Amino acid sequence: MGDDAMIVKLSDHILSPLGDGTEANYMAVREGRSALKRYSGKWHVPEPFVASLFDEEAFAAESSALHLESYTPFEQVLVRTIRAALENAHVDAASSKVVFVFSTTKGNVCLLDEHVSGFPQERVLLGVSARKVCAHFGNPNPPVVVSNACISGLCAQIEAMRLLEGGFYDYAVVAGADMQSQFIVSGFQSFKALSDEPCRPFDAARKGLNLGEAAACIVYARREKAQPEEWVACRGAIRNDANHISGPSREGEGSYRALKAVLAGFDAGELAFVNAHGTATAYNDEMESVAITRAGLAEVPVNGLKGHFGHTMGAAGVLETILSMRAVDDRCVLGTKGFEHCGVSHPLRLTAQHQSTDKRAFVKLLSGFGGCNAALLFAKGGGLCV
Amino acid sequence: MRIKKWLSFSPDSLSLNGETLGVVGGGVEMLHELYRRKVGDYPKFFKMDMLGKLGFVASELLLQSEDAPRFVPREDRSVVFCNRSASLVADRRYQETISDADNYYPSPALFVYTLPNIVTGEIAIRNKYYGETSFVVLEKFDPEQIAMHVAAAFQDPVCQSQLVGWTECSDESHWQCLMLLVEREGELDRHGLAATLERMFTSL
Numbered sequence: 001m002g003d004d005a006m007i008v009k010l011s012d013h014i015l016s017p018l019g020d021g022t023e024a025n026y027m028a029v030r031e032g033r034s035a036l037k038r039y040s041g042k043w044h045v046p047e048p049f050v051a052s053l054f055d056e057e058a059f060a061a062e063s064s065a066l067h068l069e070s071y072t073p074f075e076q077v078l079v080r081t082i083r084a085a086l087e088n089a090h091v092d093a094a095s096s097k098v099v100f101v102f103s104t105t106k107g108n109v110c111l112l113d114e115h116v117s118g119f120p121q122e123r124v125l126l127g128v129s130a131r132k133v134c135a136h137f138g139n140p141n142p143p144v145v146v147s148n149a150c151i152s153g154l155c156a157q158i159e160a161m162r163l164l165e166g167g168f169y170d171y172a173v174v175a176g177a178d179m180q181s182q183f184i185v186s187g188f189q190s191f192k193a194l195s196d197e198p199c200r201p202f203d204a205a206r207k208g209l210n211l212g213e214a215a216a217c218i219v220y221a222r223r224e225k226a227q228p229e230e231w232v233a234c235r236g237a238i239r240n241d242a243n244h245i246s247g248p249s250r251e252g253e254g255s256y257r258a259l260k261a262v263l264a265g266f267d268a269g270e271l272a273f274v275n276a277h278g279t280a281t282a283y284n285d286e287m288e289s290v291a292i293t294r295a296g297l298a299e300v301p302v303n304g305l306k307g308h309f310g311h312t313m314g315a316a317g318v319l320e321t322i323l324s325m326r327a328v329d330d331r332c333v334l335g336t337k338g339f340e341h342c343g344v345s346h347p348l349r350l351t352a353q354h355q356s357t358d359k360r361a362f363v364k365l366l367s368g369f370g371g372c373n374a375a376l377l378f379a380k381g382g383g384l385c386v
Numbered sequence: 387m388r389i390k391k392w393l394s395f396s397p398d399s400l401s402l403n404g405e406t407l408g409v410v411g412g413g414v415e416m417l418h419e420l421y422r423r424k425v426g427d428y429p430k431f432f433k434m435d436m437l438g439k440l441g442f443v444a445s446e447l448l449l450q451s452e453d454a455p456r457f458v459p460r461e462d463r464s465v466v467f468c469n470r471s472a473s474l475v476a477d478r479r480y481q482e483t484i485s486d487a488d489n490y491y492p493s494p495a496l497f498v499y500t501l502p503n504i505v506t507g508e509i510a511i512r513n514k515y516y517g518e519t520s521f522v523v524l525e526k527f528d529p530e531q532i533a534m535h536v537a538a539a540f541q542d543p544v545c546q547s548q549l550v551g552w553t554e555c556s557d558e559s560h561w562q563c564l565m566l567l568v569e570r571e572g573e574l575d576r577h578g579l580a581a582t583l584e585r586m587f588t589s590l
Contacts, residue, residue, distance in 0.1 A: 148503045372519050
């Protein structure tokens, strides 16, 4: 980072089955609510599954009220979260100083299904779909779509930080989203990665993950300094396990290296918590316990939010970042819904209940297929970002 | 920045560091033939999807030409790829396995390749690269945008070199592949990198 550049959050928004808005989602999590439900026969998937999905009729009615019928549901959810985030950012999205960075894994993949019609096939291309969303806001710049599996939401924020720090743009709109479909659910089922119950991150009885739909948006700006109550994205790192394309490294190599890179010179005692990926698959959570311990963070509280939203894929890194910021604002370490008894080899400071904190920084951690891992350090006020 | 090695590869031509290499056959068979002739010791290659095979073969040719020991664990090299179609070829293949309720056979071996960044992971595994791997999707080939992305990726202080790829594959017989080994130190600025990418793309 340049000596006098800080990447400051101007505004944010979450749109999920738990609510429309950061506050609505945060309160739902504080109250312990979850949108995870059991679905049977949906999308002709033969086996039942548990997921966090938008109510289709209500979602369509809300999008229709905003005249978004020419957009796919994936684009609608992006437009809606970006529009809401921009309302509080006081940024002219049509300016050439603003870049849009998207995060998604499967975008409009449902358009490959011949039963889905009404949209040009070309919109299955992520760049074309992203341009459609940018055009809604009159933004003239070519959009960047980060598609780095489950870590995309952190990669998109890291890309935005770099583009701002490098002086290429002054503002970045980071938006992550994924909508579920037969394609995604059947794929995860074929991997035997899905739990048939609400997921239980890090728990001894965990059986796998649940999928979720959501969109989330953060607007960042480059500033010379940050106000004490402003959130600063300090330092991010992406590292590979160099081990396996569909399973994490037993040593947590990539996550460990990413944590080490972002915490170099940082006093871990200043962290309110590590917000883990915590998918509730056997291998992911075990790997994270190893990586977090290796990084010297065994005494730092750890939490995971998938018990409320499921794994929201391209949205996860943005959504979980926003909720973590809001929790620190509220002096709260959110509990891990679904966690009861430690089920990982390296015990972490996990609890089901919320706890209080007076710390002003946290780390967000993610890992994904392709052996990729990302960590990002955030601090309030930026004084801790050195 | 400095461009240390470069490769351009289409179904019609293959050139490495400015020298034309011969290719045989077409489509995925061309990739198999190149693998057998130039690599040969990594049978996992045959499990990969089209995008994986393309990126893998191109990276092997490029890295073989680098005068440096291979397969030594390192964190200072990133694999930074981009394209237009993401993993569309694999997506279509997987979709075929679930479209028909009477012939429904979703395969994890196909599904895992429905993520474009898998190719960057394959290359990291092969070469023991613990550094950054990333995949971004663009609306079209845009040399200035790619060069900006590469320049930005050097903001990670650990990264000293990047394997940069435009690995576009729209079906099993069409692809565009530019691959460059770009080092941090050197006189080249991002506009110079963009100009090189543009020249290479035009001659594909």
